Amino acid sequence: DTPFSSAAADAVSSDSLTVMGGGLVGSLLALYLARRGYSVDVFERRADLRRAGAEEGRSINLALSDRGWKALEGVGIGEEVRQVAIPMYRRVMHDQQGQLTFQPYGKENQAIYSVSRAGLNQKLLDLAEANPQIRLHFNQQCTHVDLRERRLKLRDVTTNTEQTRTFQRLFAADGAFSAVRAAMQKTDRYEYSQSFLEYGYKELNIEPGPDGQWQMEKNALHIWPRGQYMMIALPNLDGSFNCTLFFPYEGENSFAALQTDEQVLAFFQKVFPDVVPLLPDLATEFFQNPTGSLVTIRCYPWAFADEVVLLGDASHAIVPFYGQGMNAGFEDCSVLDSLIEEYHNDWHAVFAAFQQRRKPDADAIADLAIYNFEEMRDRVADPRFLLQKKIESK
């Protein structure tokens, strides 16, 4: 009995492209494909985040940099996003005594930008919805892909009903634990690895000050480097900051070691004293907010004939310490677009060239991201590093 045996295939018109996942990469990709004249169907497991209330009202932000900007500009929305992005011109390091040191990210006005994840995704979905060539389907979870028959199975998560659809070309932007990639993994000689850090992350929130202002320097990425762990904070437009604590799961200073409100408060008071007054709900948030894991996923090939291609985290999930996961996924979209042009819509050639071009870059940024964790949590606080930076910048 195959997963498809009882469901009638509901044929999708043959010129329609199927995008799995309406996250950051899937929604941007749909815009690129539609600009080339294709009709696009996007299937997204979650509810429409524009209606569901953005991640329970909490703003989570990401660092957007040059590669991401170029890809957004490619569909004409760079300027609009810039209006709601906060430039971060430098790192501000907070030591254990609350002393600050600074490292510029570049020269003069060069910066990386803090943007709201939900806000950016909403903007991309708005644009996709306004495009008559794109159809968005929410609450649709891909549960199975039959590569040989070009069919996939979708479960409506609101009604728990299933439908089967055929597809001509499937663009998988369904994230690190991609259902489409799961089907590729069953093919012969498929290369796949996943590796988790022994660290997790916890998001905490610094509210705006009483006058609605930022309680720390606004145009900066703040870091509390502490050797074996660290915390960072990025600014939001409303005067708040999102802090992320990167912390071992086990050991002396770890999630496992902090079990009570008193332990959390005492630990923060000892190692992050300057931020404690800015985190009034520290203990509550610490225990209520989930602990996220940090995975690196590598796989190959990313394409199956002229039929399936993986993009974004589905093909290269990386740890967040270079702030490049979304940026790299956005760059996937602009590179794929340029290859469609170069190979005149010959999908076999486009997909083959895409994976050959992108795989070495994806592997490189995966390694750099792990390396940068050591730099951010440890070496940025090393006086020799600060001295060397001063010499380099002379």
Ligand code: FAD
């Ligand atoms: P996702 O964002 O995971 O989106 C996948 C979409 O597919 C989701 O909407 C999901 O609901 C949907 N989906 C999943 N499974 C299915 C299914 N079976 N059927 C249908 N739909 C499905 N990157 C940066 O560039 N800068 C940063 O500063 C940065 N900071 C980060 C901080 C943290 C703590 C983490 C964890 C990541 C960070 N990243 C950052 C990485 C960034 O979040 C990812 O690279 C980016 O979200 C990848 O986008 P994506 O669309 O490929 O995948």
